[in-house]
Amino acid sequence: MRRITVALTLLATLAGGTFAGSRAVSDAQKSLGGGPDGRGTTLLVVGIDSRAGLSAAEKERLHAGGKGCNCTDVMMLVHLSADERRASIVSIPRDSYVQYAADPATTAAAGPARFGKINGAYARGAGPLTVRTVEHVTGLRVDHYVETGFTGFEQAVDDLGGATVCTDKPLKDKGSGLDLPAGTHRADGNGALRYVRARHLTPPGDLGRVRRQQRLVNDLLARLRAEGALSGPADTARTVRTLLRSVRTDDRTKWHDLVRVGWALGRLRPEDIELATVPIRLFDHRVPGVGSTLVWDEARSAALWNALRADRPLTGDPRIQPVPETPVTINPAFIAVRVDEPTVADALRRNGFAVTDTSHSAPVVRPEGPPVIRHAPGREAEAATLAAALPAARIEPVAHHDRFIDVAVGTRPVEVRTVTYDRNTAEGAPVTGDTLRCPDVAATSPWDGAVRATSPTAPARSPEGAASRAR
Template sequence: MLSAYGAHDRSHGRRPEVSPLPTPPRSSRPRTAPQPSRRPSARDARPPAPAPAPARRRPRWVMRTVTTLSVVVLASAGIGHAVLSSLDEDIERVDPFRDMKNRPEAGHGMNILLVGTDGREKIGREEREKYRLGGAPCHCTDTIMIVHISEDRDRASVVSLPRDSYAVTPPHTDRVSGERHGEHPLKLNAAYAEGGPQLTVRTVEKMTRVKIDHYLEVDFASFMKTVDVVGGVEICTDQRLKDSHTGLDLPAGRHTLKGGQALQYVRARHVDGASDLSRMKRQQHFMAALVDRATSSGILLNPMRFRDVTRAVLGSVRADEGFGTDELLDLGRAMRNFSPASSEFTTVPVAAVGHTVKGVGSTLKWDTEKSQRIFEALRRDQPLTGHRTRDEAQRVPVDPRQIRVQVENGTRTPGLGRRVDAALAAIGFGTTRAPVNAADRDVKRTVVAYDPRWDRSAKSLAAALPGSELRAVKGQGATLKVIAGADFEKVRKVRALDPGQGEFGVVRGDEVGCS
């Protein structure tokens, strides 16, 4: 994945940088459609609710946050049944699995389909104006995600399905006109407009061959409420973030964001030239920080605070009948040790942007081979990138591979320049492989000389040289200079703050939080 920082250290036109619910059966036997709730209520005697009104358009950030809210915050406490049972009635129910046939074979673990609707009408006028929540309505979902919870409850894998993905629906009845349609192409987010939750689930299963076990539909009113009830979420940025569209204006540093400002942070897409790509990075940062806040602050171990958080979320969601109190309890008991390192995030690989389809318009066409490998990993209950071990590398804002370095020997020790050059190259820095002697051969402390425009690259390089001195040299250019001094001992391993490395650009929650 590309860096959220855009093309350069700053916007100077420089080179790019990469800088607890009954647990699902722990077997592979096929599953039937979700069973009705085991506890009859007055609601059972009511006539069927009318078809839901078309959803308004809403940004992707809601779904990415709800992944955490619905799967982690709602299911990680292991508290008593009484605390949650009364909240079960707050959930509006839908039946997205009605009369579904020829479904994919069930695998291990649990797959939850998360879709987002707008719900901005639930937010007061003053707040809508303050946080720039205008925009035309859209009878569709703006974001769709599959959240896979592993069978051992040790991992959550989140796969985002782009809203403009090219899709082909199965035969269905249009929920607005009542007309019967055969299968036909459309953008994935339009499936909700034509057939609601049921057609959305059917279309996703058809495209991915991943069986969906539960369905959650949320709006971003719950996002703001939940961020506020957990006491805010801490994020950090090494540069100012300013977006005139959302009103976001954050100076560099650490910030604790409350609901409205957090909403601006995850919506912002005009802070640099990377647009949606950098917004996706910020969403990952926020989700990791939210998981960390929920799992480390004691919220999930305090029944009353947990109830308040749960109520804030459940008051704005719709879910299938099978997603209830017992499921929450059982899953929560299993997930007590869940942490940011237990989560991984990615987006379906795209082979073609601007794939034009007659009557549909410009779509995103998935990379068939790569996307199927991701979905196969979900079906097999495997990590998206295999098992990765933690290392002691220090996180830095710029990928070492994007940093050009000239090494100079500032001492009279023969071969020191070659040794420093080789050590930096070994951990990924783009050295010239041609070290030279410095003009001053009596340097006591190693120096990293850099053009001020490449200050983030300089900080990344200095992190690999413990004790080194940063020295700004205006006009030096893009190549950084290391003048090895008598204090040099070793090179420390570093890695990019936003890794996103590997074939699918997968990152763990602990890899995108504050360092």
Template sequence: MPAERRDPADPAPAPPTAPRSRRRRTVWVAGLLSATVLATSGIGRAVVSGVGDSIGRVDAFGGLRDRPADDSALNFLLVGTDDREGVPAKVLQSLHAGGESCHCTDTIMLVHLSATGDRASVVSIPRDSYVDIPAHTDPATGKQVGASMGKINAAYGMGGPPLTVATVEQATGLHIDHYLQLNFLSFVSTVDALGGVPVCSSTPLHDPKSGLDLPAGTTRLDGAEALKYVRARYVDPTADLGRMQRQQKFVAQIIQQATSSGTLLNPVRLQSVASTVLKSVKADQGLSGKDLLALVSRMKDLRPSSASFATVPLSDLNHVVPGWGSTVLWDQPRAQALFAALRADRPLTAPPATAAATGTAAATGPLSVPPGRVRVQVLNGAGVPGLATRADGELRSAGFATTGDAQNAPGSGTAAVTVIRYDPRWDESVKTLAAALPGARLVQVAGLGGTMQVVLGKDFTAVAGAAAAGAPTTGASGTAAAGSSTAGTATAGASAAGTASAAPTIAASRGDTVICH
């Protein structure tokens, strides 16, 4: 097969970004996970003992009953609040972060550490998720409050960390082992302690509301600029999902930064960084220095390639509820498949595949280019709300380097057939993308460059060719079939015999596919 013609002036494929947002609030999880990584990846006894007592404490598990069964894996609930107490007005102004605190969890993330300690799965939970909030005691009045439905981020204001933990445990069936909480300036100090973190984008990102002004390419951001990056909501049409994708990408960069730099090998620098990070974090009362030391041995081999990122699958992005306004509904079969995989301690993504392995099963013949080298922007030409965001996520799950900035195509609502627009110099790469979108019409656009454009038509249903393009699949592979009986839950839509073909798919990305290269 002839070698693909490439323009040497074209940049390497940009890594995927990631899913949505609605209101002006801050995203803290990158700082929270960096705290976990720095507190566990190679910290010696002296470092841990020197900073363990400085961590702020909260009662996260008081009064909890009827909790899910514990297991050998570790589940951290990481929350970020937009608490601005003690932050000088000038600092707030410089960070474009005026306004009142919402007294809620602005960001919620589950971090699942495998029993062997060599894998981490990070799952973002949309803050507007409409879920059951368990019965609880009102902390202000001491009165009992019955169970009810509401936004998941409101649980914090209604009952503090314990109700937040109880709500997440009830919704996911996962036993939460530890709770970590980060506030406004914690994020900034964490990034600055690392010496900044690089981020990359295939297009310029401008958001006057957050103050973000980022050129295309790779830029190293300090704490204040990084805060603008994860807060921005007007850089793409995906809102909170877009912010969660950027947040996940930023987390992967922090893992890469912590594990590839000399920070973890320099005891003096390590202690300085760890002290700064951990002083900014609040943790449950049971997370001791001894626990941190135990985590050291379990996470010493953690790398971006062994971290997976996912967002709870959604079925309705604008479910309006009187008294709550716009909420989001989970796609229950796919969401329960995701959580079942975590309960069974199974990886959410397949291990890195070689180029030969990813290009062997396409109907059009052997594929020479792996999905990770194919850069894609998704446009919605069908006019179906949320369609481009879902397709972007499915392609990213299949390993493609999507831009994450799903948009409406000009004249959206008129496209009947899905079209792949590509530069003819990338005639081999387009075969890999076409295998993931069977039936799509190929259109050559000279000068388009290395980023292909998928314009979704009304015929699009799903990335049906993902397996052929080297993506992790459900069922036979065993890596993502979270709906199987081994996970302890019934497969949604499966027959009484439990056929594997009906298992819901899990959309997740490996950390090494979302970092800047």
């Protein structure tokens, strides 16, 4: 403990600025205890959707020609456990429908409670109201606050040497300018920004986008650890100093606070980092004057916040993520199936699959054995989801097969099992970093076109949308 305190004191002294000498000793010692009541330390990290101050050339480069909302586009809570042996990163989707925190300058009788999308708190009261609103709806205390904008994010990724992005199928989104081939790639800040902003993909919406954001953060942390950028106080200090060129903090977040958190993250293994999204109950809750919103699952989100407040792990907690008997990762409604037997077709249709009954063209004599599932190469995940409903079936990829997945029923009786698709499970369940990392990182290639492999000496840019300070 004394060795850590001395190291942080030296780093704080080197940082200069508003804290040095005896004050640095005091702040470093206080920070070692984590958050209040020894329950760990919680940071709120946000990305701001603002075009203010962007030139026409910057808007074109960032593919940000639309109208900004001056609201939070990305929101992540990073909770470091009190013993600094676990970190939990929880994403809060931007369209979450919540009650805003009250203005401390007014009384409860001053007017009705205000509700809206959580990203709108920033437009109403910048960082301070964003922090208070998150604390209000989660019951957590936010110890530190960090924000950046489009160019700030781009610069941060460039300054840190780029980011790893991956996908098992091509991703294209006109809204963000994303055009990503299948595979694992090294992206520069511009490409990483397009990757984390993409919303108009399949399945559509924020949960898939949030998972991509988590994947990028997870892989970036893994690379920084592997390269030694977080291996000790001096290396971490250099990394934090680089990061602070493109992000802003609140008045309570000092340089040595970020060094301590970064150093702790550098000591964690991938399996010690959890990533999750707030569980959702309603995915298209329409509110007059607000639009389409997301409503949290009350019981499951409460269990998540309770676990963080109690400094407990999120993974493996069935109160946060119930485990259904037969879970599937793809919505059956998105899987087009042709079935050549009417009873099986009806059962799969009741299971939610998009079924076409082709029994009129079925062979007079059924082939021996269980049903056979035939699909085009590249549709293995859809076939596996269908096979979960037909546990005895055999799966056969067929070259040049069309978009349908065919079920040929044989002579054996067919069991059709009820499957459960939970979008929270598929796109936002608590997982550990080792399960979310991009595959074949060693084979990473530059992403050609608008996105390139990057150098940590990219030209500096000014982070917009981050002028205000929380608290």
